[in-house]
Amino acid sequence: MCDSAVRGWVRVTVSGDCYVGTTTVAEMLAARSRWVHRNVGVLVRSICSRRGVDPAHFGALSNDQLIGVDRDTVVEMKKTEGSIWEGRLTSWLARDDPQTLRVWISASFEQRVVRAMRRDGLDRSSAERVIVQRDTEEATLFSRLYGVDTDSLHKCCHIAFDSSGMSASTIAGAIGRVLAEEADDVVP
16 A cells, blocks of 8 residues: 655656556556656666677676666656656665655566567567576575565555556556656645
């Protein structure tokens, strides 16, 4: 649930594990709200590409490079109002910002496998392997960089959704209503 003491959201973070629908939700929310969508994963993949690192193994970048990307992301977030920041760690990075509505999206492992198969054309075994590998790599990386347990990333969020049983449109609509309610609350 959203902390009713927080008022005046000027940005949103949408975080979650891979294959839970964060990109779809963030894109839908951006279209509905006319806010700018920033996908931090795209930024990280771009940095990997420039350095000749397979984006699936972004943990191969140095700690300083990765922390630098996160630091730059936080600076950019704080100066960009009317924005939706999507990324596994973005809600955690914005955990101390009272003007950021932090959203977590989860899904069952089975639902994530089905989405990986459909989106990336993988067979079941490959989809399971990709998800386990990515979850393991990110858990190791975030622990190494920040001492963060990825199983508790949702705890810094105001709202959490399980996309196994909800459409992206329903989730984006619910987030939009929270933003609208807050706007109504701060208008004299």
